[in-house]
Amino acid sequence: MNYEIETEDDYRNAMNRFLEICVAPKNENEVKEMYLLMDLMGKYERENCSAN
Template identity: 70%
Template sequence: MLISNMLLQIETEDDYRDALKRFLEICAAPKDSEEERELYLLMDLMEKYERNNCSFT
C-alpha cells in the first residue's frame, strides 16, 4: 500500500518488488536523512513480508 509515495505495508509480490527497488535506490542514503529513515522502514516491512510469505526450507 502506497500513501503519499510512502510504502506503509507490503501486501503483494508487486509491493515487495517496488519496496526492493526503492531500497536499492536509497541504500547509500546519508545518515540522519529522510531517506535513511525510509530505508529502515523498508527493511522492516520487507522482513515482515518475507517471514510471512517466503519459505526458507
C-alpha cells in the same frame, strides 16, 4: 510511500526503492525510509517466504 507490503508487486517496488537509496547519497529522511523498508520487507518475507 506505502506502509504495507501485501503483494509480490509491493515487495518488488519496496526492494527497488531500497536499492535506489543504497546507491545514492542519503539524507536523514532517506535513512529513515531505508530502515522502514527493511522492517516491512522482513515482515513480508517472514509471512510469505517461509518454508514453515
